[in-house]
Amino acid sequence: xxxxxxxxxxxxxxxxxxxxxxxxxxxxxxxxxxARLQENPGDKLLPAPATIAATLHEMAFEEDERSGDYLFWTxxxxxxxxxxxxxxxxxxxxxxxxLSIGVLPYLRATIAPFVAAVSLxxxxxxxxxxxIAVGLGEAAKITLIVIxxxxxxxxxxxxxxxxxxxxxxxxxxxxGASTWQLVIRVVLPQLWPRLIDxxxxxxxxxWLFLIxxxxxxxxxxxxxxxxxxxxxxxxxxxxxYVAWITLLAFFMDWLLRIVxxxxxxxxxxxx
Amino acid sequence: MTQVTVKHLWKEFAGQVVLENVNLHVDDHEFVTIVGxxxxxKTTFLKMLLGIESPSRGSFLIDGEPLxxxxxxxxxxxxxxxxxxxxxxxxxxxxxGLELRGSPLFxxxxxxxxxxxxxxxxxLLEAVGxxxxxxxxxxxxxxxxxxxxxxxxxxxxxxxxxLLDEPFGALDPGITADMHSLILKLWNMNKMxxxxxxxxxxxxxxxxxxxxxxxxxxxxxxxxxxxGATITFNIPLKGHRTQA
Numbered sequence: 001x002x003x004x005x006x007x008x009x010x011x012x013x014x015x016x017x018x019x020x021x022x023x024x025x026x027x028x029x030x031x032x033x034x035a036r037l038q039e040n041p042g043d044k045l046l047p048a049p050a051t052i053a054a055t056l057h058e059m060a061f062e063e064d065e066r067s068g069d070y071l072f073w074t075x076x077x078x079x080x081x082x083x084x085x086x087x088x089x090x091x092x093x094x095x096x097x098x099l100s101i102g103v104l105p106y107l108r109a110t111i112a113p114f115v116a117a118v119s120l121x122x123x124x125x126x127x128x129x130x131x132i133a134v135g136l137g138e139a140a141k142i143t144l145i146v147i148x149x150x151x152x153x154x155x156x157x158x159x160x161x162x163x164x165x166x167x168x169x170x171x172x173x174x175x176g177a178s179t180w181q182l183v184i185r186v187v188l189p190q191l192w193p194r195l196i197d198x199x200x201x202x203x204x205x206x207w208l209f210l211i212x213x214x215x216x217x218x219x220x221x222x223x224x225x226x227x228x229x230x231x232x233x234x235x236x237x238x239x240x241y242v243a244w245i246t247l248l249a250f251f252m253d254w255l256l257r258i259v260x261x262x263x264x265x266x267x268x269x270x271x
Numbered sequence: 272m273t274q275v276t277v278k279h280l281w282k283e284f285a286g287q288v289v290l291e292n293v294n295l296h297v298d299d300h301e302f303v304t305i306v307g308x309x310x311x312x313k314t315t316f317l318k319m320l321l322g323i324e325s326p327s328r329g330s331f332l333i334d335g336e337p338l339x340x341x342x343x344x345x346x347x348x349x350x351x352x353x354x355x356x357x358x359x360x361x362x363x364x365x366x367x368g369l370e371l372r373g374s375p376l377f378x379x380x381x382x383x384x385x386x387x388x389x390x391x392x393x394x395l396l397e398a399v400g401x402x403x404x405x406x407x408x409x410x411x412x413x414x415x416x417x418x419x420x421x422x423x424x425x426x427x428x429x430x431x432x433x434l435l436d437e438p439f440g441a442l443d444p445g446i447t448a449d450m451h452s453l454i455l456k457l458w459n460m461n462k463m464x465x466x467x468x469x470x471x472x473x474x475x476x477x478x479x480x481x482x483x484x485x486x487x488x489x490x491x492x493x494x495x496x497x498x499g500a501t502i503t504f505n506i507p508l509k510g511h512r513t514q515a
Binding site for chain 2: 165167172176177178185189264269
């Protein structure tokens, strides 16, 4: 009998094992849902899969009576738009500031401590300030995500820049590189894959801030819908919405991973 | 013509004397090898030539001019490791110096100018025996190939002085002979002055036209930091390398 640490599942076995917790979760849900509905057919807490499917179908493929929208899709588009705009802004800030802090000692001395302090502000605590300052519109929600995500990316990329071997930067200078050339030919190309890593890591908190902002002040969006129907105990809406958000987050993470592997094959070789 | 003149050079770090009273004159197209125990200022001396350390006292002149206070294209460097760019292929690593010089704004060459640069790079790749590896990334090369590329990368910029900081220290002993003949070939092709720090005494005599030994003359056992190292032996091996 080999030691447990040396026993490994095969390919098929690993796949099967990875499915197991999901199957277990679904089975447990079905079991308790069935039990509760037997006792009280009007129970709203654990709706039957058929009820969930019907509700989802209604929201995704039938016009809403009041607004004439397909609610599921308008919610999805609204949320994704906020999230993607905020992530794009955060990535741009993160890349430009992080790289400059990492490369320029004067800038590092000036703003690195400031960025460190800002990154410690709990973003949700400044949400009221945002609502007062920029109103309840899109700007406030996007700003909240940026405040939560950008400082993390800035600091991460500044650290990654500083991690580049000093030998490389000296070598580039002996090849005649100016500061600008050093940035665009040596530092920036090596930061792209790191930026993707940073985005993947902050994706979770970006969703957190998005849903928090939508819950408080919004008229559409995935987070808004969940918190709206909570009043009616509509688990048949909340549950598929949560699953959908999870799926979207997973897909974005997967996409970033693929882009990193395809576009920066050198990074895979170098590690 | 490149001449390096050092007069009464001292280097101190916060009360610790590293180098004291170093005097040296090196003529054009010399191959200077520097040996000595670790911690006796060999690398500090090289860093001063590179421009990332400055003398505390005394003068350090290249062609009568004081040393620049930052690295520049007239002085190439090959470190023991990490001097290649992992995101660039072998060819692009080699082209980098030419591209930086030819295009201040983008650091890239296009069209006919790029083709001319690539021709030059290909000649050099062949000279260092890497013609088959042009499209590989540095991480896919062996240690010896990486060092050959790093040397070629510096040489393509035609520096007046090439600095080598234990360039073969991390390589298998079996391939150092190849590396030695390669560096001598490039040294003769480009007529540059070479300063090479090594811990291998045999290597220093095999390659150098001048061997410098750094050591401490005075040692105070109560405070070892009180005295620095200097050049204790300056051994010219003139004529020794003319057949190389």
